[in-house]
Amino acid sequence: MTQKNNKKENMFAIFSGVIIIIIACVLFKKGTLIDFLNRVGMNGILVLSMVPTIICGVGLNFGISIGILCGLFGGVLSIEIGLTGILSFVFAVFVGIILSAITGILYGKLLNGIKGDEMTVGTYVGFSMVSLMSIAWVILPFKSPDMVWTIGGKGLRTTISLENSFGGVLGVFGSIFIFILLCILLYGFLHTKTGIAMKTAGIKPKYALNCGIKPDKYRILGVMISNIFGAIGILVYSSGYGFLQLYQAPLMMPFAAVAGVLIGGATIKKASVLNALLGVCIFQFLMTVSTPFINSIFSDSSLSDSVRMVISYGVVLFALVRQGGRRIK
Amino acid sequence: MNVIEIKNISKKYGDSVVLDNISINIKKGEIHAILGENGAGKSTLMNILCGMPIIEKTGGFEGEIYIEGEKVNIVTPKDALNFGIGIAKQELAIINDITVWENIFLNDEITNKNIISKIFGKNFEFIDEKSMINKSNEIMESMKNNIKANDVCNKLSIGEKHFIEIAREIKRKKIKVIIFDEPTSAFTENESKVFGEIIRNISKSGVSIIFITHKLDEVIKYSDRITVLRNGKNEGTFDNKNITKEKLAELMIGNNQSQVFNKKDKIQCDEIIMSLKNVTATKGNESIEDISVDIYKGEIIGVAGVSGQGRGVFGDVLGGLINYKGDIYINGTKLKNGDSEYAIKNGIAYVSDDRKGTGLYLAGSIYENICTSAMYINNKFIKKIGFINFANKKEMKKYTEKCIKDLNIKCENPSQKVGELSGGNQQKVCIAKALALNPSVLVVSEVTRGIDILAKKNILETLVNISKEKGLTIIMISSDLNELIKYCERIIILNDKKLRGILASSEPSEKFGLAISEGSEKN
Numbered sequence: 001m002t003q004k005n006n007k008k009e010n011m012f013a014i015f016s017g018v019i020i021i022i023i024a025c026v027l028f029k030k031g032t033l034i035d036f037l038n039r040v041g042m043n044g045i046l047v048l049s050m051v052p053t054i055i056c057g058v059g060l061n062f063g064i065s066i067g068i069l070c071g072l073f074g075g076v077l078s079i080e081i082g083l084t085g086i087l088s089f090v091f092a093v094f095v096g097i098i099l100s101a102i103t104g105i106l107y108g109k110l111l112n113g114i115k116g117d118e119m120t121v122g123t124y125v126g127f128s129m130v131s132l133m134s135i136a137w138v139i140l141p142f143k144s145p146d147m148v149w150t151i152g153g154k155g156l157r158t159t160i161s162l163e164n165s166f167g168g169v170l171g172v173f174g175s176i177f178i179f180i181l182l183c184i185l186l187y188g189f190l191h192t193k194t195g196i197a198m199k200t201a202g203i204k205p206k207y208a209l210n211c212g213i214k215p216d217k218y219r220i221l222g223v224m225i226s227n228i229f230g231a232i233g234i235l236v237y238s239s240g241y242g243f244l245q246l247y248q249a250p251l252m253m254p255f256a257a258v259a260g261v262l263i264g265g266a267t268i269k270k271a272s273v274l275n276a277l278l279g280v281c282i283f284q285f286l287m288t289v290s291t292p293f294i295n296s297i298f299s300d301s302s303l304s305d306s307v308r309m310v311i312s313y314g315v316v317l318f319a320l321v322r323q324g325g326r327r328i329k
Numbered sequence: 330m331n332v333i334e335i336k337n338i339s340k341k342y343g344d345s346v347v348l349d350n351i352s353i354n355i356k357k358g359e360i361h362a363i364l365g366e367n368g369a370g371k372s373t374l375m376n377i378l379c380g381m382p383i384i385e386k387t388g389g390f391e392g393e394i395y396i397e398g399e400k401v402n403i404v405t406p407k408d409a410l411n412f413g414i415g416i417a418k419q420e421l422a423i424i425n426d427i428t429v430w431e432n433i434f435l436n437d438e439i440t441n442k443n444i445i446s447k448i449f450g451k452n453f454e455f456i457d458e459k460s461m462i463n464k465s466n467e468i469m470e471s472m473k474n475n476i477k478a479n480d481v482c483n484k485l486s487i488g489e490k491h492f493i494e495i496a497r498e499i500k501r502k503k504i505k506v507i508i509f510d511e512p513t514s515a516f517t518e519n520e521s522k523v524f525g526e527i528i529r530n531i532s533k534s535g536v537s538i539i540f541i542t543h544k545l546d547e548v549i550k551y552s553d554r555i556t557v558l559r560n561g562k563n564e565g566t567f568d569n570k571n572i573t574k575e576k577l578a579e580l581m582i583g584n585n586q587s588q589v590f591n592k593k594d595k596i597q598c599d600e601i602i603m604s605l606k607n608v609t610a611t612k613g614n615e616s617i618e619d620i621s622v623d624i625y626k627g628e629i630i631g632v633a634g635v636s637g638q639g640r641g642v643f644g645d646v647l648g649g650l651i652n653y654k655g656d657i658y659i660n661g662t663k664l665k666n667g668d669s670e671y672a673i674k675n676g677i678a679y680v681s682d683d684r685k686g687t688g689l690y691l692a693g694s695i696y697e698n699i700c701t702s703a704m705y706i707n708n709k710f711i712k713k714i715g716f717i718n719f720a721n722k723k724e725m726k727k728y729t730e731k732c733i734k735d736l737n738i739k740c741e742n743p744s745q746k747v748g749e750l751s752g753g754n755q756q757k758v759c760i761a762k763a764l765a766l767n768p769s770v771l772v773v774s775e776v777t778r779g780i781d782i783l784a785k786k787n788i789l790e791t792l793v794n795i796s797k798e799k800g801l802t803i804i805m806i807s808s809d810l811n812e813l814i815k816y817c818e819r820i821i822i823l824n825d826k827k828l829r830g831i832l833a834s835s836e837p838s839e840k841f842g843l844a845i846s847e848g849s850e851k852n
Contacts, residue, residue: 188717188719192720193711193719193720196701196720197705200705203692203693204690206650206686207686207689209649210681210687210688210702211669211702211706212669212705213669213670213705214669
């Protein structure tokens, strides 16, 4: 099959997919389409954050929790100094980017030391960071009455309402706009000199070295970008959701993001912006449509949540098993 | 009396003939050396004698083997053992984490019968540890070294491990022949002396020894008779007394003064473009030590040596793929240790011997393979939009089309995947990739490996022409000495990790033979 045919088929698949989603949303229930778009905007950037690490050869970034925590910290800080509206969001993103860039570099250096086991180590790095930050949320001297426990006046609450700061400032289309913008930026970046060097380093480190490209450098860059996307992603997510979720909430977030990018056709060694875009659409479409559907079958239970788990973890499992497939490099 | 008689053995791997009608007789109690260069067929012959599965897998062999006058059929390694043929291989078959005696008696233990074994068979017999330890110590004493049976193997030197391997073979009672495959490559001088005594003693007790090597000194020192193999053909069997080292060297390399290629006219240029000073490096189990050499501008210089003697490391050091000690200067600039980016920036382009692993990205298109490196290092093929450097694919494809024309790469279009091309054309893509960097020194390693004859000639002549036109300095690393003699002006000979000499290609072939095969004590 030639490449051109392949592209045509891809375009056809995407086009028909979009039509199916729209028709289904319209037919299904009022407001489903908006709900769907909202979810895509909220989760899109987190899913997109998986792409740079896969491309630079690190694999799925199960340690994205680190970026998420940086973003959350930015958000908390923004509330603490009492910023409101879009300004508080911008400030939170700014702080999040700086922190996540620093932690991303450190995390990348760590991952360079344990090549081959990035995903396992990443998962546990994520877990331990979440726990570490759980302690930090309690003991850090935050004062804002919006965030601390009302009784005792010390320590942050598990969920912090964003009513007075950046909750909902972006709107549905704002978050989608940021998502699409980041997609375009990442796509552009992958076609620059540095981006191609990063791709090469990820595909085949030995070959890259022979080309004069130092793979380790670009692995760190990839992890850093992913981490920054994680920080931005959680802020957009929180803004859409209306709450900042602290403590154990970021623990399982990487898994949903991983499932999203895998369902879009990425593998552990190969991913593109298109995979992330498709993945988040399909994944969120399944969620949006399946939840009310399953709820109507099993009316008095929370089975829809279990089904969601089965889908997301099942997809992760499928992709991890599939990685052994033969592929020439 | 002949212990083993090999009659008219031929073996092909695919289309290439590895052994061509070989007949050798091994007498009882003699030390018989089999001498040959890389790819002469030594190892294949031994694989046949030992019944290695690779022979069966690749279609078996033609010819007959007689052991003590009886025709035998050796299919598995176990058959070979039953016929009394033991082998000590070049790659050690030693388990590092267990003791010496356990290694020696592994799967051949001395056992005592007990009640359960009477019912369930031999596998349930008790192991007689004591007598095995005693036996091991005995053997080690007879070899005059102080390895204890209870030592754990990973503390021993590689030479000592070889002794264990030898002990494993000589402990067998019905052993008739022991084959040693390049045993001395890891020995120290003292160890190789002891080794000589050991095999002499073994042979006196009536066991024949086949001794495979490419080292002339050892052949002369240890063996009774010598068989020389070259390109799968038997060049003759000689008594040690009736032959000189020089004659053996010539037989081994072959006389090829007739086929001199029209080399480029010697450039009278004394400008040093690159110089290595005391370079030492290791990669896996291959290493180079203390290499110092000056390379002149515009010359084609060869690097030769038997495999495992540092050839592969040499290329990787120059390409910046591995770390080294010592200094490398190019055009007066000192290279940074193991920094391929810096090496390429200073004009060294390296075509790796590991074509599919290091040299190419097989799933990528031809233009990506050729242009990525040049784009990254030399900022070629770049479209600037604002301050961002985007890759210019149009220009890449245009340049690739030019390469395809110049180097005569057979392909559909620049976007075809490199993995779909034939070996020769893949190699040309590798060379095009290196040339796109505008190097001042081109290092090519094993550029003709796995390529058919026509493509080989094509590639080599292309390289020579480029060198002529652009004054490019080429360092050609190759296992094929004849190829180097044909195309290079000077040839660096690596032997036993060290630089053994730099010979002009007009020197007689016996000199090359001596340089490649002589042992280390000579220098």
